Amino acid sequence: MFTGLSAFPLTPMNEQGIREDEFACLVARLAAARVDSIGVLGSTGSYMYLSREERARVLRLAMENAGDVPVIAGIGALSTREVLALAEDAQKAGVAGVLLAPVSYQKLTDDEVFGHFKTVCESLQVPLCVYDNPGTTHFAFSDELHGRIAQLPSVKSIKIPPVSLEPGAAEARIQRLRELIPADVTLGISGDPAAAVGLNVGCQAWYSVLGGLFPERALAITRAAQGGDTQTALRLSSQLEPLWALYREYGGSLRVIATVAEVLGDVSRPSLPQPLTTLQGDARKKVEQVVEQLK
Protein backbone atom coordinates (compact mmCIF):
# COMPACT_ATOMS: atom_id res chain seq x y z
CA MET A 1 0.00 0.00 0.00
CA PHE A 2 2.88 2.39 0.68
CA THR A 3 3.97 2.24 -2.95
CA GLY A 4 3.18 4.12 -6.15
CA LEU A 5 1.19 7.34 -6.09
CA SER A 6 -0.30 8.39 -2.76
CA ALA A 7 -2.44 11.44 -3.45
CA PHE A 8 -3.00 13.99 -0.67
CA PRO A 9 -6.21 16.02 -1.01
CA LEU A 10 -6.89 19.37 0.59
CA THR A 11 -9.50 19.59 3.36
CA PRO A 12 -11.52 22.56 2.06
CA MET A 13 -12.86 24.57 4.98
CA ASN A 14 -13.84 27.94 6.32
CA GLU A 15 -14.16 29.22 9.88
CA GLN A 16 -17.46 27.40 10.31
CA GLY A 17 -16.01 24.01 9.47
CA ILE A 18 -15.21 21.55 6.71
CA ARG A 19 -16.89 21.86 3.31
CA GLU A 20 -17.93 18.26 3.22
CA ASP A 21 -19.29 18.14 -0.33
CA GLU A 22 -16.12 19.61 -1.75
CA PHE A 23 -13.92 17.22 0.19
CA ALA A 24 -16.02 14.25 -0.90
CA CYS A 25 -15.67 15.34 -4.55
CA LEU A 26 -11.89 15.64 -4.26
CA VAL A 27 -11.66 12.11 -2.81
CA ALA A 28 -14.04 10.63 -5.37
CA ARG A 29 -11.98 12.14 -8.19
CA LEU A 30 -8.82 10.49 -6.83
CA ALA A 31 -10.59 7.15 -6.60
CA ALA A 32 -11.86 7.50 -10.17
CA ALA A 33 -8.34 8.30 -11.38
CA ARG A 34 -7.11 5.05 -9.76
CA VAL A 35 -4.32 6.51 -7.63
CA ASP A 36 -2.57 3.86 -5.55
CA SER A 37 -3.65 5.34 -2.23
CA ILE A 38 -5.34 8.44 -0.83
CA GLY A 39 -3.57 10.26 1.98
CA VAL A 40 -6.09 12.25 3.96
CA LEU A 41 -5.27 14.54 6.88
CA GLY A 42 -1.74 15.15 5.72
CA SER A 43 -0.15 18.58 5.88
CA THR A 44 -2.07 19.36 2.67
CA GLY A 45 -5.23 18.27 4.49
CA SER A 46 -4.58 20.75 7.34
CA TYR A 47 -4.70 17.98 9.93
CA MET A 48 -3.08 20.01 12.68
CA TYR A 49 -5.76 22.70 12.40
CA LEU A 50 -8.73 20.33 12.86
CA SER A 51 -10.44 19.11 16.01
CA ARG A 52 -10.67 15.40 16.78
CA GLU A 53 -14.34 15.45 15.73
CA GLU A 54 -13.51 17.14 12.44
CA ARG A 55 -10.78 14.63 11.73
CA ALA A 56 -13.22 11.79 12.40
CA ARG A 57 -15.69 13.36 9.96
CA VAL A 58 -12.95 13.64 7.30
CA LEU A 59 -12.11 9.99 7.82
CA ARG A 60 -15.72 8.93 7.35
CA LEU A 61 -16.12 11.02 4.22
CA ALA A 62 -12.88 9.63 2.84
CA MET A 63 -13.94 6.03 3.46
CA GLU A 64 -17.33 6.67 1.86
CA ASN A 65 -15.81 8.14 -1.29
CA ALA A 66 -12.55 6.27 -1.84
CA GLY A 67 -14.12 3.13 -3.32
CA ASP A 68 -11.56 0.34 -3.15
CA VAL A 69 -8.54 2.67 -3.07
CA PRO A 70 -6.70 2.35 0.26
CA VAL A 71 -6.98 5.36 2.56
CA ILE A 72 -4.01 6.48 4.65
CA ALA A 73 -4.70 8.94 7.46
CA GLY A 74 -2.46 11.41 9.24
CA ILE A 75 -2.68 10.91 13.01
CA GLY A 76 -0.07 13.42 14.15
CA ALA A 77 -0.56 15.61 17.23
CA LEU A 78 1.64 17.17 19.87
CA SER A 79 0.87 14.79 22.70
CA THR A 80 1.18 11.02 22.62
CA ARG A 81 -2.22 10.74 24.32
CA GLU A 82 -3.87 12.61 21.49
CA VAL A 83 -2.13 10.54 18.82
CA LEU A 84 -3.38 7.36 20.51
CA ALA A 85 -6.94 8.69 20.41
CA LEU A 86 -6.58 9.69 16.76
CA ALA A 87 -5.09 6.30 15.88
CA GLU A 88 -8.11 4.62 17.45
CA ASP A 89 -10.48 6.85 15.48
CA ALA A 90 -8.64 6.15 12.22
CA GLN A 91 -8.64 2.40 12.76
CA LYS A 92 -12.32 2.39 13.68
CA ALA A 93 -13.05 4.30 10.47
CA GLY A 94 -11.32 1.52 8.56
CA VAL A 95 -8.18 3.14 7.16
CA ALA A 96 -5.56 0.91 5.56
CA GLY A 97 -2.62 2.72 7.12
CA VAL A 98 -1.59 5.74 9.13
CA LEU A 99 0.96 8.51 8.78
CA LEU A 100 2.69 9.91 11.83
CA ALA A 101 4.90 13.00 12.08
CA PRO A 102 6.75 13.96 15.27
CA VAL A 103 5.01 17.32 15.54
CA SER A 104 6.70 19.51 18.11
CA TYR A 105 6.19 22.59 20.25
CA GLN A 106 8.98 21.93 22.71
CA LYS A 107 11.99 20.71 20.75
CA LEU A 108 12.06 16.90 20.97
CA THR A 109 14.99 14.63 21.70
CA ASP A 110 15.69 11.49 19.66
CA ASP A 111 14.71 9.29 22.60
CA GLU A 112 11.41 11.13 23.03
CA VAL A 113 10.58 10.68 19.34
CA PHE A 114 11.49 7.00 19.47
CA GLY A 115 9.33 6.53 22.59
CA HIS A 116 6.44 8.34 20.88
CA PHE A 117 6.55 6.06 17.80
CA LYS A 118 7.02 2.95 19.94
CA THR A 119 3.98 3.71 22.11
CA VAL A 120 1.82 4.49 19.10
CA CYS A 121 2.96 1.40 17.18
CA GLU A 122 2.01 -0.79 20.12
CA SER A 123 -1.59 0.40 19.71
CA LEU A 124 -1.80 -0.18 15.96
CA GLN A 125 -3.33 -2.99 13.93
CA VAL A 126 -2.54 -1.20 10.63
CA PRO A 127 0.84 -0.31 9.14
CA LEU A 128 2.43 3.06 9.76
CA CYS A 129 4.38 5.46 7.58
CA VAL A 130 6.91 7.67 9.37
CA TYR A 131 6.38 11.24 8.25
CA ASP A 132 9.69 13.13 8.13
CA ASN A 133 8.89 16.78 7.42
CA PRO A 134 11.31 19.03 9.30
CA GLY A 135 9.83 22.18 7.75
CA THR A 136 6.59 21.76 9.69
CA THR A 137 7.53 19.49 12.62
CA HIS A 138 10.84 21.23 13.39
CA PHE A 139 12.30 17.86 14.20
CA ALA A 140 15.28 16.67 12.17
CA PHE A 141 15.61 12.87 11.98
CA SER A 142 19.10 11.47 12.02
CA ASP A 143 19.65 8.44 9.76
CA GLU A 144 20.40 6.45 12.89
CA LEU A 145 16.99 7.32 14.38
CA HIS A 146 15.25 6.40 11.13
CA GLY A 147 17.00 3.04 11.41
CA ARG A 148 15.80 2.51 14.99
CA ILE A 149 12.21 3.48 14.31
CA ALA A 150 12.03 1.45 11.10
CA GLN A 151 12.67 -1.70 13.19
CA LEU A 152 9.31 -1.26 14.93
CA PRO A 153 6.98 -3.93 13.53
CA SER A 154 4.21 -1.54 12.41
CA VAL A 155 6.54 0.69 10.42
CA LYS A 156 6.30 -0.04 6.72
CA SER A 157 7.30 3.21 5.02
CA ILE A 158 9.14 6.49 5.50
CA LYS A 159 7.95 9.67 3.83
CA ILE A 160 11.19 11.53 3.29
CA PRO A 161 11.80 15.22 2.55
CA PRO A 162 12.78 16.27 -0.99
CA VAL A 163 16.01 14.76 -2.32
CA SER A 164 18.57 16.72 -4.31
CA LEU A 165 17.55 17.34 -7.91
CA GLU A 166 21.02 16.09 -8.87
CA PRO A 167 20.45 12.33 -9.52
CA GLY A 168 23.83 11.19 -8.16
CA ALA A 169 23.33 12.95 -4.84
CA ALA A 170 19.71 11.79 -4.68
CA GLU A 171 20.70 8.17 -5.31
CA ALA A 172 23.42 8.30 -2.66
CA ARG A 173 20.88 9.66 -0.15
CA ILE A 174 18.40 6.85 -0.84
CA GLN A 175 21.13 4.20 -0.70
CA ARG A 176 22.40 5.45 2.66
CA LEU A 177 18.92 5.31 4.19
CA ARG A 178 18.10 1.99 2.53
CA GLU A 179 21.09 0.34 4.23
CA LEU A 180 19.72 1.28 7.66
CA ILE A 181 16.13 0.09 7.31
CA PRO A 182 14.46 -3.30 6.80
CA ALA A 183 13.83 -4.40 3.21
CA ASP A 184 10.04 -4.34 3.63
CA VAL A 185 9.99 -0.66 4.64
CA THR A 186 9.41 1.50 1.56
CA LEU A 187 10.87 4.93 0.98
CA GLY A 188 8.47 7.54 -0.37
CA ILE A 189 9.44 10.90 -1.75
CA SER A 190 7.67 14.11 -0.83
CA GLY A 191 8.13 17.59 -2.24
CA ASP A 192 6.50 17.45 -5.68
CA PRO A 193 9.36 19.11 -7.60
CA ALA A 194 11.75 16.34 -6.44
CA ALA A 195 9.31 13.49 -7.10
CA ALA A 196 10.48 12.43 -10.57
CA VAL A 197 14.11 12.36 -9.47
CA GLY A 198 13.18 10.54 -6.26
CA LEU A 199 11.18 7.86 -8.06
CA ASN A 200 13.91 7.49 -10.69
CA VAL A 201 16.57 6.79 -8.04
CA GLY A 202 14.57 4.16 -6.17
CA CYS A 203 11.84 5.72 -4.04
CA GLN A 204 8.93 3.27 -4.16
CA ALA A 205 6.23 5.83 -3.40
CA TRP A 206 5.40 9.47 -4.02
CA TYR A 207 3.44 11.18 -1.27
CA SER A 208 2.04 13.82 -3.53
CA VAL A 209 0.38 17.21 -3.09
CA LEU A 210 0.06 17.57 -6.87
CA GLY A 211 -1.66 14.20 -7.00
CA GLY A 212 -4.37 15.39 -4.64
CA LEU A 213 -5.61 17.90 -7.22
CA PHE A 214 -4.15 16.64 -10.52
CA PRO A 215 -4.09 12.85 -10.14
CA GLU A 216 -3.67 12.13 -13.88
CA ARG A 217 -0.56 14.30 -14.17
CA ALA A 218 0.97 12.78 -11.05
CA LEU A 219 0.07 9.25 -12.20
CA ALA A 220 1.75 9.83 -15.57
CA ILE A 221 5.00 10.80 -13.85
CA THR A 222 4.73 7.88 -11.42
CA ARG A 223 3.96 5.25 -14.07
CA ALA A 224 6.80 6.46 -16.31
CA ALA A 225 9.29 6.22 -13.44
CA GLN A 226 7.93 2.84 -12.32
CA GLY A 227 8.34 1.56 -15.90
CA GLY A 228 11.96 2.65 -15.99
CA ASP A 229 11.31 5.51 -18.40
CA THR A 230 13.27 8.01 -16.37
CA GLN A 231 13.42 10.61 -19.14
CA THR A 232 9.66 10.75 -19.58
CA ALA A 233 9.21 11.13 -15.83
CA LEU A 234 11.62 14.05 -15.80
CA ARG A 235 10.07 15.63 -18.90
CA LEU A 236 6.53 15.44 -17.48
CA SER A 237 7.77 16.94 -14.22
CA SER A 238 9.60 19.75 -16.02
CA GLN A 239 6.34 20.69 -17.77
CA LEU A 240 5.13 21.63 -14.31
CA GLU A 241 8.06 23.96 -13.64
CA PRO A 242 5.78 27.04 -13.49
CA LEU A 243 3.98 25.37 -10.59
CA TRP A 244 7.23 24.41 -8.87
CA ALA A 245 8.34 28.04 -9.21
CA LEU A 246 5.21 29.11 -7.32
CA TYR A 247 5.96 26.57 -4.56
CA ARG A 248 9.45 28.07 -4.24
CA GLU A 249 8.21 31.64 -4.23
CA TYR A 250 5.31 31.21 -1.79
CA GLY A 251 6.75 29.12 0.99
CA GLY A 252 5.84 25.60 -0.11
CA SER A 253 3.00 23.75 -1.74
CA LEU A 254 -0.01 24.26 0.55
CA ARG A 255 -0.98 27.88 -0.14
CA VAL A 256 -0.23 27.44 -3.85
CA ILE A 257 -2.27 24.28 -4.37
CA ALA A 258 -5.15 25.66 -2.28
CA THR A 259 -5.12 28.83 -4.39
CA VAL A 260 -5.05 26.74 -7.59
CA ALA A 261 -8.04 24.76 -6.30
CA GLU A 262 -9.90 28.01 -5.55
CA VAL A 263 -9.06 29.40 -9.01
CA LEU A 264 -10.27 26.20 -10.66
CA GLY A 265 -13.46 26.29 -8.61
CA ASP A 266 -12.78 22.91 -7.02
CA VAL A 267 -13.03 24.51 -3.60
CA SER A 268 -14.79 27.63 -2.32
CA ARG A 269 -12.89 30.66 -1.15
CA PRO A 270 -11.59 30.82 1.57
CA SER A 271 -10.44 27.23 1.68
CA LEU A 272 -7.78 27.24 4.42
CA PRO A 273 -8.21 27.51 8.20
CA GLN A 274 -7.20 30.88 9.66
CA PRO A 275 -4.59 32.13 10.31
CA LEU A 276 -3.57 30.46 7.02
CA THR A 277 -4.65 32.29 3.90
CA THR A 278 -4.49 31.50 0.21
CA LEU A 279 -2.59 33.85 -2.09
CA GLN A 280 -4.14 37.21 -2.87
CA GLY A 281 -3.34 40.22 -5.06
CA ASP A 282 -0.38 39.92 -7.42
CA ALA A 283 0.51 36.47 -6.14
CA ARG A 284 -2.97 35.23 -7.02
CA LYS A 285 -2.68 36.73 -10.51
CA LYS A 286 0.51 34.71 -11.01
CA VAL A 287 -1.32 31.57 -9.94
CA GLU A 288 -4.13 32.34 -12.40
CA GLN A 289 -1.59 32.66 -15.20
CA VAL A 290 0.03 29.34 -14.32
CA VAL A 291 -3.38 27.66 -14.20
CA GLU A 292 -4.04 28.94 -17.73
CA GLN A 293 -0.65 27.66 -18.93
CA LEU A 294 -1.24 24.22 -17.48
CA LYS A 295 -4.67 23.80 -19.06
Added chain:
Amino acid sequence: MFTGLSAFPLTPMNEQGIREDEFACLVARLAAARVDSIGVLGSTGSYMYLSREERARVLRLAMENAGDVPVIAGIGALSTREVLALAEDAQKAGVAGVLLAPVSYQKLTDDEVFGHFKTVCESLQVPLCVYDNPGTTHFAFSDELHGRIAQLPSVKSIKIPPVSLEPGAAEARIQRLRELIPADVTLGISGDPAAAVGLNVGCQAWYSVLGGLFPERALAITRAAQGGDTQTALRLSSQLEPLWALYREYGGSLRVIATVAEVLGDVSRPSLPQPLTTLQGDARKKVEQVVEQLK
Protein backbone atom coordinates in the same frame (compact mmCIF):
# COMPACT_ATOMS: atom_id res chain seq x y z
CA MET B 1 -0.58 43.91 35.53
CA PHE B 2 2.05 43.21 32.87
CA THR B 3 4.84 44.53 35.13
CA GLY B 4 7.13 43.10 37.79
CA LEU B 5 7.41 39.37 38.33
CA SER B 6 5.02 37.16 36.40
CA ALA B 7 5.57 33.62 37.66
CA PHE B 8 4.84 30.67 35.34
CA PRO B 9 4.00 27.41 37.15
CA LEU B 10 4.28 23.93 35.68
CA THR B 11 1.10 21.97 35.00
CA PRO B 12 2.02 18.67 36.68
CA MET B 13 0.45 15.78 34.81
CA ASN B 14 0.71 12.20 33.72
CA GLU B 15 -0.94 10.32 30.86
CA GLN B 16 -4.21 10.15 32.80
CA GLY B 17 -4.47 13.91 33.21
CA ILE B 18 -3.55 16.88 35.36
CA ARG B 19 -2.48 16.39 38.97
CA GLU B 20 -4.90 18.95 40.30
CA ASP B 21 -3.72 19.02 43.93
CA GLU B 22 -0.13 19.59 42.93
CA PHE B 23 -1.05 22.35 40.51
CA ALA B 24 -3.22 24.04 43.14
CA CYS B 25 -0.31 23.94 45.62
CA LEU B 26 2.08 25.50 43.11
CA VAL B 27 -0.36 28.36 42.47
CA ALA B 28 -1.11 28.91 46.14
CA ARG B 29 2.60 29.14 46.87
CA LEU B 30 3.01 31.87 44.25
CA ALA B 31 0.08 33.79 45.70
CA ALA B 32 1.55 33.50 49.21
CA ALA B 33 4.91 34.78 47.95
CA ARG B 34 3.11 37.86 46.50
CA VAL B 35 4.38 37.62 42.96
CA ASP B 36 2.96 40.38 40.74
CA SER B 37 1.06 37.98 38.49
CA ILE B 38 0.70 34.27 37.83
CA GLY B 39 1.08 33.11 34.23
CA VAL B 40 -0.71 29.80 33.82
CA LEU B 41 -0.77 27.75 30.63
CA GLY B 42 2.46 29.18 29.34
CA SER B 43 5.09 27.03 27.68
CA THR B 44 6.14 25.97 31.19
CA GLY B 45 2.51 25.02 31.82
CA SER B 46 2.49 22.73 28.74
CA TYR B 47 -0.49 24.57 27.26
CA MET B 48 -0.05 23.15 23.78
CA TYR B 49 -0.28 19.59 25.11
CA LEU B 50 -3.62 20.04 26.90
CA SER B 51 -7.18 19.67 25.65
CA ARG B 52 -9.61 22.56 25.83
CA GLU B 53 -11.32 20.90 28.80
CA GLU B 54 -8.01 20.46 30.63
CA ARG B 55 -7.10 24.06 30.02
CA ALA B 56 -10.46 25.16 31.43
CA ARG B 57 -9.82 23.04 34.52
CA VAL B 58 -6.38 24.62 34.96
CA LEU B 59 -7.96 28.06 34.71
CA ARG B 60 -10.52 27.24 37.39
CA LEU B 61 -7.89 25.83 39.74
CA ALA B 62 -5.69 28.87 39.16
CA MET B 63 -8.53 31.30 39.94
CA GLU B 64 -9.43 29.35 43.07
CA ASN B 65 -5.87 29.40 44.42
CA ALA B 66 -4.39 32.72 43.25
CA GLY B 67 -6.09 34.89 45.90
CA ASP B 68 -5.94 38.50 44.76
CA VAL B 69 -2.89 38.00 42.51
CA PRO B 70 -3.83 38.59 38.85
CA VAL B 71 -3.87 35.47 36.67
CA ILE B 72 -2.64 35.62 33.07
CA ALA B 73 -3.52 32.68 30.82
CA GLY B 74 -1.92 31.38 27.66
CA ILE B 75 -4.52 31.03 24.88
CA GLY B 76 -2.26 29.99 22.01
CA ALA B 77 -3.30 27.33 19.49
CA LEU B 78 -2.66 26.62 15.83
CA SER B 79 -6.00 27.77 14.46
CA THR B 80 -7.63 31.14 15.01
CA ARG B 81 -10.94 29.38 15.71
CA GLU B 82 -9.40 27.47 18.59
CA VAL B 83 -7.76 30.58 20.05
CA LEU B 84 -11.11 32.37 20.02
CA ALA B 85 -12.67 29.49 21.95
CA LEU B 86 -9.82 29.45 24.46
CA ALA B 87 -10.03 33.24 24.87
CA GLU B 88 -13.71 32.90 25.70
CA ASP B 89 -12.97 30.17 28.27
CA ALA B 90 -10.22 32.27 29.87
CA GLN B 91 -12.39 35.35 30.11
CA LYS B 92 -15.29 33.37 31.55
CA ALA B 93 -12.93 31.96 34.19
CA GLY B 94 -12.06 35.52 35.17
CA VAL B 95 -8.44 35.95 34.15
CA ALA B 96 -6.94 39.41 34.26
CA GLY B 97 -5.07 39.07 30.97
CA VAL B 98 -4.10 36.65 28.24
CA LEU B 99 -0.89 35.63 26.53
CA LEU B 100 -0.87 34.74 22.84
CA ALA B 101 1.92 33.18 20.81
CA PRO B 102 1.71 32.71 17.02
CA VAL B 103 2.11 28.94 17.24
CA SER B 104 2.76 27.46 13.82
CA TYR B 105 2.70 24.21 11.88
CA GLN B 106 2.72 25.72 8.41
CA LYS B 107 5.19 28.59 8.43
CA LEU B 108 3.20 31.81 8.88
CA THR B 109 3.54 35.08 6.99
CA ASP B 110 3.62 38.46 8.74
CA ASP B 111 0.17 39.31 7.38
CA GLU B 112 -1.27 36.04 8.65
CA VAL B 113 0.13 36.66 12.14
CA PHE B 114 -1.18 40.23 12.15
CA GLY B 115 -4.63 39.00 11.06
CA HIS B 116 -4.58 36.33 13.78
CA PHE B 117 -3.83 38.87 16.55
CA LYS B 118 -6.32 41.38 15.14
CA THR B 119 -9.16 38.84 15.07
CA VAL B 120 -8.40 37.63 18.58
CA CYS B 121 -8.06 41.15 19.98
CA GLU B 122 -11.50 42.03 18.61
CA SER B 123 -12.97 39.30 20.83
CA LEU B 124 -11.18 40.36 24.02
CA GLN B 125 -12.35 42.35 27.01
CA VAL B 126 -9.04 41.82 28.86
CA PRO B 127 -5.54 43.00 27.88
CA LEU B 128 -3.22 40.80 25.86
CA CYS B 129 0.50 40.11 26.01
CA VAL B 130 2.16 39.18 22.71
CA TYR B 131 4.26 36.09 23.27
CA ASP B 132 7.37 36.14 21.08
CA ASN B 133 9.08 32.76 21.46
CA PRO B 134 10.65 31.72 18.16
CA GLY B 135 12.17 28.57 19.71
CA THR B 136 8.75 26.99 20.14
CA THR B 137 6.52 28.86 17.68
CA HIS B 138 9.04 28.87 14.82
CA PHE B 139 7.82 32.33 13.91
CA ALA B 140 10.33 35.18 13.97
CA PHE B 141 8.76 38.61 14.61
CA SER B 142 10.27 41.53 12.78
CA ASP B 143 10.45 44.75 14.78
CA GLU B 144 8.09 46.28 12.22
CA LEU B 145 5.48 43.58 12.89
CA HIS B 146 5.82 44.09 16.65
CA GLY B 147 5.12 47.75 15.99
CA ARG B 148 1.98 46.98 13.96
CA ILE B 149 0.57 44.47 16.44
CA ALA B 150 1.33 46.69 19.45
CA GLN B 151 -1.05 49.32 17.98
CA LEU B 152 -4.01 46.96 18.48
CA PRO B 153 -5.99 48.35 21.44
CA SER B 154 -5.93 45.14 23.54
CA VAL B 155 -2.16 44.74 23.33
CA LYS B 156 -0.49 45.90 26.54
CA SER B 157 2.76 43.93 26.70
CA ILE B 158 5.28 41.97 24.66
CA LYS B 159 7.07 38.97 26.12
CA ILE B 160 10.38 39.09 24.30
CA PRO B 161 13.03 36.38 23.88
CA PRO B 162 16.26 36.60 25.90
CA VAL B 163 18.36 39.72 25.32
CA SER B 164 22.13 39.69 25.02
CA LEU B 165 23.91 39.30 28.36
CA GLU B 166 26.06 42.26 27.30
CA PRO B 167 24.23 45.28 28.82
CA GLY B 168 25.02 47.69 25.96
CA ALA B 169 23.63 45.36 23.32
CA ALA B 170 20.64 44.51 25.53
CA GLU B 171 19.85 48.19 26.09
CA ALA B 172 20.08 48.95 22.37
CA ARG B 173 17.67 46.09 21.65
CA ILE B 174 15.10 47.38 24.15
CA GLN B 175 15.46 50.98 22.91
CA ARG B 176 14.90 49.95 19.29
CA LEU B 177 11.72 48.06 20.15
CA ARG B 178 10.52 50.77 22.54
CA GLU B 179 10.60 53.35 19.72
CA LEU B 180 8.18 51.27 17.65
CA ILE B 181 5.51 50.55 20.27
CA PRO B 182 3.05 52.70 22.25
CA ALA B 183 4.23 53.96 25.65
CA ASP B 184 1.59 51.95 27.53
CA VAL B 185 2.78 48.63 26.12
CA THR B 186 5.29 47.06 28.50
CA LEU B 187 8.27 44.97 27.48
CA GLY B 188 8.82 41.81 29.49
CA ILE B 189 11.91 39.65 29.41
CA SER B 190 11.83 35.88 29.17
CA GLY B 191 14.66 33.39 29.40
CA ASP B 192 15.58 33.33 33.09
CA PRO B 193 19.37 33.68 32.63
CA ALA B 194 18.84 37.00 30.79
CA ALA B 195 16.26 38.35 33.26
CA ALA B 196 18.52 40.44 35.50
CA VAL B 197 20.16 42.12 32.50
CA GLY B 198 16.78 42.62 30.84
CA LEU B 199 15.22 44.22 33.93
CA ASN B 200 18.33 46.36 34.45
CA VAL B 201 18.13 47.80 30.93
CA GLY B 202 14.45 48.72 31.07
CA CYS B 203 12.22 45.66 30.74
CA GLN B 204 9.21 46.33 32.97
CA ALA B 205 8.33 42.67 33.51
CA TRP B 206 9.96 39.29 33.86
CA TYR B 207 7.93 36.36 32.52
CA SER B 208 9.66 33.82 34.66
CA VAL B 209 10.03 30.04 34.69
CA LEU B 210 12.21 30.25 37.79
CA GLY B 211 9.52 32.30 39.51
CA GLY B 212 6.99 29.51 39.03
CA LEU B 213 8.97 27.23 41.35
CA PHE B 214 11.23 29.60 43.34
CA PRO B 215 9.16 32.78 43.67
CA GLU B 216 11.27 34.28 46.50
CA ARG B 217 14.50 34.04 44.51
CA ALA B 218 12.89 35.52 41.41
CA LEU B 219 11.24 38.28 43.47
CA ALA B 220 14.58 39.23 45.05
CA ILE B 221 16.14 39.71 41.60
CA THR B 222 13.09 41.61 40.36
CA ARG B 223 12.84 43.94 43.35
CA ALA B 224 16.58 44.72 43.25
CA ALA B 225 16.38 45.65 39.56
CA GLN B 226 13.17 47.64 40.07
CA GLY B 227 14.88 49.58 42.88
CA GLY B 228 17.81 50.46 40.62
CA ASP B 229 20.22 48.13 42.42
CA THR B 230 21.54 46.61 39.21
CA GLN B 231 24.54 44.98 40.86
CA THR B 232 22.46 43.07 43.39
CA ALA B 233 20.15 41.86 40.64
CA LEU B 234 23.13 40.56 38.67
CA ARG B 235 24.73 39.01 41.74
CA LEU B 236 21.55 37.16 42.75
CA SER B 237 21.17 35.92 39.18
CA SER B 238 24.78 34.75 39.02
CA GLN B 239 24.20 32.65 42.15
CA LEU B 240 21.85 30.63 39.96
CA GLU B 241 24.48 29.99 37.29
CA PRO B 242 24.46 26.20 37.96
CA LEU B 243 20.78 26.21 37.04
CA TRP B 244 21.39 28.34 33.94
CA ALA B 245 24.08 25.86 32.92
CA LEU B 246 21.50 23.06 33.08
CA TYR B 247 19.12 25.11 30.91
CA ARG B 248 21.89 25.49 28.32
CA GLU B 249 22.86 21.84 28.41
CA TYR B 250 19.36 20.34 28.29
CA GLY B 251 17.62 22.35 25.61
CA GLY B 252 15.96 25.09 27.65
CA SER B 253 14.15 25.53 30.91
CA LEU B 254 11.14 23.20 30.80
CA ARG B 255 12.71 19.76 31.27
CA VAL B 256 15.16 21.15 33.82
CA ILE B 257 12.61 22.94 36.00
CA ALA B 258 10.21 19.96 35.81
CA THR B 259 13.03 17.66 36.88
CA VAL B 260 13.92 20.03 39.73
CA ALA B 261 10.27 20.02 40.83
CA GLU B 262 10.25 16.21 40.78
CA VAL B 263 13.51 16.05 42.75
CA LEU B 264 12.12 18.46 45.34
CA GLY B 265 8.91 16.44 45.59
CA ASP B 266 6.74 19.37 44.52
CA VAL B 267 5.37 17.27 41.68
CA SER B 268 5.03 13.53 41.17
CA ARG B 269 7.06 11.68 38.58
CA PRO B 270 6.38 11.70 35.64
CA SER B 271 5.27 15.31 35.51
CA LEU B 272 5.37 16.13 31.78
CA PRO B 273 3.00 15.02 28.99
CA GLN B 274 4.47 12.40 26.66
CA PRO B 275 6.38 12.52 24.38
CA LEU B 276 8.13 15.02 26.67
CA THR B 277 10.18 13.48 29.45
CA THR B 278 12.06 14.89 32.41
CA LEU B 279 15.79 14.23 32.69
CA GLN B 280 16.93 10.74 33.62
CA GLY B 281 20.20 8.97 34.37
CA ASP B 282 23.34 11.11 34.53
CA ALA B 283 21.44 14.26 33.61
CA ARG B 284 19.13 13.74 36.57
CA LYS B 285 22.11 13.24 38.89
CA LYS B 286 23.44 16.62 37.76
CA VAL B 287 20.08 18.19 38.54
CA GLU B 288 20.10 16.59 41.99
CA GLN B 289 23.56 18.07 42.65
CA VAL B 290 22.40 21.53 41.60
CA VAL B 291 19.32 21.27 43.80
CA GLU B 292 21.62 20.49 46.75
CA GLN B 293 23.87 23.46 45.90
CA LEU B 294 20.93 25.85 45.71
CA LYS B 295 19.46 24.82 49.06
